[in-house]
Amino acid sequence: MAKYTSPLNADTVSSLTAPPARLGLQTKLTLLDIGLIVIVATAVGISTFLIRQQVQYLILALSVVAGLALVLIGATLLRKRRLVAVPIRQLMRAARAVGAGKLDVFVPVSSSDELGLLTHTFNHMTQRLFEAQAEVATYQRTLEEKVTQRTKELEVATAQAYKLAQHDILTGLPNRALLNERLRQIIAQAARDGHQVACLFLDFDHFKRINDTLGHDAGDQLLQAVAQRLTSAVRESDTVARLGGDEFVVILPGLDPDKTTFEIMQVITRVRESFLAPVRLGDQTPTLTCSIGVSVYPVDAADPGAVIKQADTAMYAAKGAGRNAYRFYTADMNARVQARLQIETDMRRGLMDDEFFLVYQPQVEMANGRACGVEALLRWRDPQRGVIGPNEFIPIAEESGMIQALGARVLRDACRQVMTWHRHNMMLRLSVNLSVQQLEHESWLSIVEDALVASGMPARYLDLEITESVIITHPENAVATLMKLKRMGVSITVDDFGTGYSSLSYLTRLPIQAVKIDQRFVRGLEQNKNDEAVTQAIIALSHSLGLRVIAEGVETIAQFEYLRSHGCEEAQGYLISRPLEEPELRAWWKMQDEESRIVGRQGDMWRQDRGK
Known part of the structure; x- marks a missing residue:
């Protein structure tokens, strides 16, 4: 043990006991006061020594405890390391699988601590992702099916639109556009083969009157019946088209120039015979007649538009002849048609x-x-x-x-x-x-x-x-x-x-x-x-x-x-x-009135020709 040394040395005591150099009016220290001071100083020294000794012992104890704690912690961490490494490696593998697009993965939960909670959350996330992926796949399949369906519908609609653009909606016959296209092809073929082509322009007599009387629905049914009868009356190679209203056109292709008139008359005869029987529309049975104009390529015209126009002109000539007739186009018909159109124009004026x-x-x-x-x-x-x-x-x-x-x-x-x-x-x-x-x-x-x-x-x-x-x-x-x-x-x-x-x-x-x-x-x-x-x-x-x-x-x-x-x-x-005219009529009336008053009776006044 260390030797105890007193903190009060000779110098210190000397300084304490020595009187102050100059006391003046201050109170002098008594011996009692000096004694108290010595006692206090001695106590302080002893206490300081004891405290120093206790601190050394305390530090030694704490060092021992710390060492034991470190040993314990190391042992615990070593054990925990083995318990944590496996689940973490499983989560890492699962995460890499998810990153690669495989969402149906599941990591077993081996604990209830934070690592277990993390594993559970990871599994929940992958499950939701898998479900979302399934929903997306379902939506994608549905979308693909819809796209496929809409594509088919669009194709059908496009085909229908194309057909509507070239066919009459009511009768299903070719319209003017398709007629012109076919006639161009037919005429081109006829030019190569040296054949003739006939155009029959049909207009049904008094159709408007029948349509207005029976109603437009009955008129539509009548037009449909007309289309069916015309189609049945012509040859398979012929084209029947509806231009609008009650106007129809029949094209006869590939005619032998030596037999053109004969073949045209055969078709005209069948067409007219097809309308001899009345058409039944509900409780009404109207009978139809038609006026037919005929033109021939290349005799009457050299292009499709002119062929139809000349047939139309001939049709008006047939109507002018009393209807229910047919006429072949002649050059002088144009002059008559133009004259009629001019009269109509002048009438409006x-x-x-x-x-x-x-x-x-x-x-x-x-x-x-x-x-x-x-x-x-x-x-x-x-x-x-x-x-x-x-x-x-x-x-x-x-x-x-x-x-x-x-x-x-x-x-x-x-x-x-x-x-x-x-x-x-x-x-x-x-x-x-x-x-x-x-x-x-x-x-x-x-x-x-x-x-x-x-x-x-x-x-x-x-x-x-x-x-x-x-x-x-x-x-x-x-x-x-x-x-x-x-x-x-x-x-x-x-x-x-x-x-x-x-x-x-x-x-x-x-x-x-x-x-x-x-x-x-x-x-x-x-x-x-x-x-x-x-x-x-x-x-x-x-x-x-x-x-x-x-x-x-x-x-x-x-x-x-x-x-x-x-x-x-x-x-x-x-x-x-x-x-x-009105003035002449008034003069005539006055003359008759005067003669009536003179004669009294006019029964015999017409013995002379008074009006010529």
Whole structure:
């Protein structure tokens, strides 16, 4: 043990016991104070020694404990290292597999500590990734299937669109585009082989009338039936196309120049025969006829467009010949077609420029010769052609649709004029011709009503003349419309009676008040016994049904007397007066009125030919 050495050496004691150099007024230290100081110093020294000894022992103890702890920790870490290395290597291998795209891996969980939690989280992640991959694969398969399906649908739609672009939707026949393409190929082949090609242009007569009467659905069915019959009537090598509406084209390829006409006539005959049987549309069975124009390559034209155009021209010639006919193209047909087109163009201009005007042909009572009415007739004063009669422009007006505007103007102007005469005591009945197109038009009833209201003319003074063809072809439609006109107070007359096929069964059903004997029968009264027999039959039949009889086209006194003697009530014709414009009609009326006052009775005034 170390020797204890006192911290109080001689110098220290000397310094403590020595008196201060200068005490002044300070209190002097007593011996007691010095003693206390010595005791305290001694205690401090001893304590310091003891503390130093304890620290050395403590450091030694701590060193031993630390060494034991290090040994323990090393042993523990060595053990833990073996327990952690295996799961970590498993996680590393699994992670590399996931990185390579293999997501169906699973690492066993060998502990519940942080490493076990990490392993569990890793397994959960790979499971979710695997499920997500499966979902993506499912979506991809679905997408691929959708793409495949849409691709097929697109291919079908493209094929359908291509077909629609080249085929008529309603009938399935080639349309104008495909017709032109095929005709170019056929003509090119014919040019190489030295053959001829025929083009048949077909237009069905009065199709619009049938379509408007039976309805557009029935019209579509009719067009489909037409397509089927045409396809069945032609050869397998022929092409049937629909251009639009009721216009069809048949192309006959590869014709031997020596037999072209014969082969064309064979096809035309089969086509016409195919439409002899009526087409059944519900409870209706309309019969169709067609007008056919024919052109031949290279005789009539050298290119596809011209071949079709010349056939179209020939078709119009067939219509002009009375319909239900065929015509081969000739060079002079172009001039006639151009003339017709020019007339149509000039008519539209004339309608806008008020070039159309009315004339009035008087009608008289045969018993006393007194004027009872007038028939309003339309005329056209063309600046270049002069005055044109209705036979030249009315058919064009009907085909072009202008008849509606012309008919409405005729009715409006005529009603206004007759009402003006009424104000001057010229109490005349007004007769106006009514075409099939006008009768079928849905607005015609309102046009009649508007004309009466605007003019102020009572409906009983208006007489509408319809032809037998209206009754024959449209009986149900005619009855419905005419009944409405009758309820309005308008009277109905059957014009050109006896020229139709057979409408006698409808006379009892139609609300008609008069029958007009056609001028063809009147003209033959002096020459043909058959015409006399027909005229007597018409008068007798009409009277038995309570109908008034009017004879038109009376031109001689003998005709007048014959008709009057057999009971005909009224007459109209050049014997009485030609059609007159309004000023002339007023002058004619005044002359008749003066003669009536002088003679008192005009029954014999037609002994002289006054109208020619």
